Structures are given as C-alpha cells and as structure tokens.
Amino acid sequence: MSTITEKAEAALQKKAPYGSDVDLGDYQCDAVSHEYDPHLSRFSEGEKEHIAEVGILPSREERAGSFVLKDHSPVHCSIGQEGVELLPMSDAREKYNNLLRDYLWKAVDVGTDKYTAQTALVSHNGYFIRINPGTKSLYPIQACLYISGEGIAQNVHNMVIAEEGSELHIITGCTTAPHLKKGLHVGVSEFYIKKGATVTSTMLHNWGEEIIVRPRTSVWVEEGATFMSNYVCMKPVRSVQMYPSVRLMGKNAVARLNTIVIATRGSDLDIGGRVSLEAPGARAEVISRAITTGGTIIARGLLIGQVAHVKAHLECSGLILSDEGHIRAIPELDGWVAGVEMSHEAAVGRISLEEIEYLMSRGLSEEEATALIVRGFLNVKMEGLPGELQEKIEKIVNETGKSVF
Numbered sequence: 001m002s003t004i005t006e007k008a009e010a011a012l013q014k015k016a017p018y019g020s021d022v023d024l025g026d027y028q029c030d031a032v033s034h035e036y037d038p039h040l041s042r043f044s045e046g047e048k049e050h051i052a053e054v055g056i057l058p059s060r061e062e063r064a065g066s067f068v069l070k071d072h073s074p075v076h077c078s079i080g081q082e083g084v085e086l087l088p089m090s091d092a093r094e095k096y097n098n099l100l101r102d103y104l105w106k107a108v109d110v111g112t113d114k115y116t117a118q119t120a121l122v123s124h125n126g127y128f129i130r131i132n133p134g135t136k137s138l139y140p141i142q143a144c145l146y147i148s149g150e151g152i153a154q155n156v157h158n159m160v161i162a163e164e165g166s167e168l169h170i171i172t173g174c175t176t177a178p179h180l181k182k183g184l185h186v187g188v189s190e191f192y193i194k195k196g197a198t199v200t201s202t203m204l205h206n207w208g209e210e211i212i213v214r215p216r217t218s219v220w221v222e223e224g225a226t227f228m229s230n231y232v233c234m235k236p237v238r239s240v241q242m243y244p245s246v247r248l249m250g251k252n253a254v255a256r257l258n259t260i261v262i263a264t265r266g267s268d269l270d271i272g273g274r275v276s277l278e279a280p281g282a283r284a285e286v287i288s289r290a291i292t293t294g295g296t297i298i299a300r301g302l303l304i305g306q307v308a309h310v311k312a313h314l315e316c317s318g319l320i321l322s323d324e325g326h327i328r329a330i331p332e333l334d335g336w337v338a339g340v341e342m343s344h345e346a347a348v349g350r351i352s353l354e355e356i357e358y359l360m361s362r363g364l365s366e367e368e369a370t371a372l373i374v375r376g377f378l379n380v381k382m383e384g385l386p387g388e389l390q391e392k393i394e395k396i397v398n399e400t401g402k403s404v405f
Helices: 003-011 045-052 089-095 097-101 114-121 353-361 366-378 387-403
Strands: 065-070 073-079 084-088 127-131 141-147 153-162 167-176 182-193 198-206 210-221 226-233 239-242 245-248 254-263 268-277 283-292 296-305 310-320 326-335 340-349
Touching: 003 114, 045 141, 045 167, 065 084, 065 127, 073 084, 084 089, 089 097, 089 127, 089 153, 114 153, 114 182, 114 210, 127 167, 141 153, 141 182, 153 167, 153 198, 167 182, 182 198, 182 226, 210 226, 210 254, 226 268, 245 254, 245 283, 254 268, 254 296, 268 283, 268 310, 283 296, 283 326, 283 366, 296 310, 296 340, 310 326, 310 366, 326 340, 353 366
Parallel strands: 065 141, 127 153, 141 167, 153 182, 167 198, 182 210, 198 226, 210 239, 210 245, 226 254, 239 268, 245 268, 254 283, 268 296, 283 310, 296 326, 310 340
Antiparallel strands: 065 073, 084 127
C-alpha cells in the first residue's frame, strides 16, 4: 500500500479543518461516460450559454488550448500553440510517470481532509498543463469543469507546471447543466511556477443552487516568479469552501489574489486565501469584495511573514444588502521575524444613505443609485485578463448591480 493511499484512507475520517461538513456518501462516484467531442459541437444551446457565462468559448477562437471535463469524462482536449502542452491527467500519468513523481501531491497534502483524500482515492481526471521554458502563451488556455449528472461527485485533480521564464494564463470555468439540482465538485489543483515565470489563473463559477463546491489549491512560486489569481462567483450556489495556499519560496516572488463573490439567500460561501512569504523581496496582495443579499459569507485572509524584507497587504470589504445576510471577515497577520512589513484592512457595512441621497440629487432613482454604488464596490481591477473576459466580468458586475434587489 502506497504512502499516499494510506494517508488518504486515514484522512477520509477527518472533518474539514474549517467551515461546514459534507457527507460524501450522499453523492455518487459513478457517472455515465460521454463521447469525445472534437469540435465542442454536442452541447445544447442552453449548455453553450451556461459555459459561455464562465468564459469558455465553444469556438475555441483566441485560445491557446481547450479542455472540457463532463462529469467524469474528458470530452475535449486540444492545443493550438507550440511549447504549450495540455492533457487529461489520466494521459499525463501515462506519458510523464517519472516526472509526476516529483510533483504529484507535493504542493497539496493528500491528508488535508476527506475531500483531498477522496480525490486521491477516486479521481475523476482533471487537466495537466505544462509550458516550456521561455514560452509565452499568445492566448489563454480554457478549461471547463462541467457537471451534468444528477447527484454525482466530481473529484478533479489538476496540475500546472510553468517552466522557467514562461508566461501562461488559464481560464477555468466551472458550471452545471441548466436542469441540475444536486451535485458535489471537489477540485484539487497544484501549481508549480518556476524561476521568472508568470501564471494568471482566472476562475469563474456558475453553479446550481444546490451544488456543493470544495476546491483545494496550492501554489509554489520560485524566485522572481509571479502568480495572479482572479476568482468570481456571483450566482446562487449551496456551499463553496475555498482557501488557496500560496508559498512565495524564492527571492522577489509575487502573489496577487483577487476575489469577487455574492451570496444570495441560501448560499454559504467560505472563501479566502493564505500567502506564506518565505524569501527576501517577496510581495503579496490579497483583495476581496463580498456582497450578501441574504446568504452567509466568511471571508478569510492570512499573510505569514517568515523572513525579513517582505511586504504584503490584505484587504477585505463586505457589503450587507439584506437583514438576512451575514458577513464575517477574518483577516490575520502572522509575523515571525523583525523586518516584515504587513498590513490589513477589513470593513463590513451597508450602503451609505448619504451616498444614495447624493446620487438621487443628481437625477438618479433610488434603485439606480444603489445599483451604481454596488457596481462601483465590485469593480476590482484584475490584471492580466484578456479583453473579452474583462468585458464579460464587467457585464456580470453591471447585471448584478441591477438585480441585487
């Protein structure tokens, strides 16, 4: 029995280290197989609209590669640029068996909790991305993690290796079939960003109202490398528990984490980010914008300064738009030596009556004034986004501002 298997079986008995717990037995680990779709033409019009809302283009235009996992089946995988490799994890395990021994379950501890454990024991594929040294992706790689089967668990293991001096942008769109009611998505992702490389990871979630989501992400960033994460979730979902961990392991490594979330009635979002600054010159910025219109949000943030001459800032702002809503901000700074420079800001409140009255005095109705304030609150500049995706996020923000009441 392998060490990984032993640790996974032991961890199946653990509850999550934070947030609400889920009975894995409520979800099926078997699913219908789906045929390969070379042209992404077998989605219905309703499905195409759903995946387009999370930044996935069925046309594959202006994409360096495309990967689609439907339930447990990799139904599409294509690449359009030399020097960039994209494979289903099952194929990567066969092709790079020796290489993966140096990476698999290194960044993420398989024994973290029962979600990582289940993914190790019953994996339903995922994507493997590797970009060669010095290669710069001309367009983003898009990956769609899609659930269409009622009541199934989708246990995904992804891996990204950005070799020295490379540049890569990944768009991960996670969604469900329009008719779906119940499901569980567990996504384990390991990022290895080598010296001088830059990786931008943009994740858009559009799940169903009764979907449980448990991402488990860890990122290792080497000297002079940069990791930028953009996470957007503005549609109803039962529960999301996401706390990516980034280690800035080399000199002058950089991490920027941006999060925009809205919790509607019945949604429970436990989100945040952890950055460990482990080398001189490392810098980090963690920014979140959270709105509740009736749901619950716990916004976590942790900065750990382990060496001198590091800088980091944490900012968490929450807006409560309903008496049923609840936001709890938990910003933490953990300094271990003299010479660290870390700060945080946290604010939770309502829309200012004075701001609304001012805008109404300029000719706006109360509803228009409120929508404008909400849009401004959610307007977080996300670096590295392609133009069409930036426009899509801005459109979502605008529509959200109009519909929060």
